Amino acid sequence: MAKMKKTEPGFEGSMQELEKIVGQLETGELPLEEALELFEQGIGLARRCQLQLEDxxxxxxxxxxxxxEIKAVPFSSQKSVQNDSPNNNGDHDDSEDDDEEEDENSDGSVPF
Structure with a gap:
């Protein structure tokens, strides 16, 4: 019989496990060694999730x-911040590109 490969959990599974660990640590009732072990596991899960998101x-x-289709916009950018932020000259950018971004986002597409 073929051996089953041990696969890493997907993003959602990793997040659920991380939430479980955080809940256990937040109780404050764990012995130090167990808390450190869970903390280490949590850090590993958080790193795995971060890598999966970046990928x-x-x-x-x-x-x-x-x-x-769409020009790249960082995930951390917010529409209100983009509209109020000055361009490289220190002036607000009132070009037609802003209108195009609004159209692209209004159709449900993800800003990149």
Missing amino acids: AERKVELLLRERG
Whole structure:
């Protein structure tokens, strides 16, 4: 009989496990050694989730770039911050690109 490979949990599974660990640590009732062990596991899960998110971001950006649909905008950018932030000259950028971004986002697409 073929042996089953041990696969890492997906993003959602890792997040659920991380939430469980955080809940256990927040009780404050664990012995120090057990708390440290759980903390170490939590750090590993958090890193795994971060890598999975970065990988997904790269894939989506690549797909959008291949189709030439949307210019890249960092995930951390917020629309209100973008509209109020000055461009490189210190002036507000009132170009037509802002209108295009609003159209692209209003159709449900993810800003990249």
